[in-house]
Amino acid sequence: MVASAGLAWNQQSIVLQVSGIDLDRLFDELDAPVLRLSSQDIPTPYNGALENLTIVQPQQIVEAVQKMVALKV
Numbered sequence: 001m002v003a004s005a006g007l008a009w010n011q012q013s014i015v016l017q018v019s020g021i022d023l024d025r026l027f028d029e030l031d032a033p034v035l036r037l038s039s040q041d042i043p044t045p046y047n048g049a050l051e052n053l054t055i056v057q058p059q060q061i062v063e064a065v066q067k068m069v070a071l072k073v
Contacts, residue, residue: 032071035064 016036023034039055 032068035068037061037064 016038023030037056037060042054044054045051
């Protein structure tokens with residue numbers, strides 16, 4: 001299982017590149033799809049409260065990984 005998280009937009013992030021490399025090299029070994037978490041594809045607001053709504057938060061990462069682990073049978 002591979003999970004990658006980053007603060008950049010999904011189309012422009014290092015997470016996209018890393019997950020692509022992982023998928024290319026480990027496709028036959030993976031038990032679940034590669035998981036990518038990133039900021040929403042919108043401009044990041046200056047207001048801190050709004051910014052937290054647009055960028056990936058630690059709790060979102062934990063929940064996504066727990067769902068991924070639950071997929072493994």
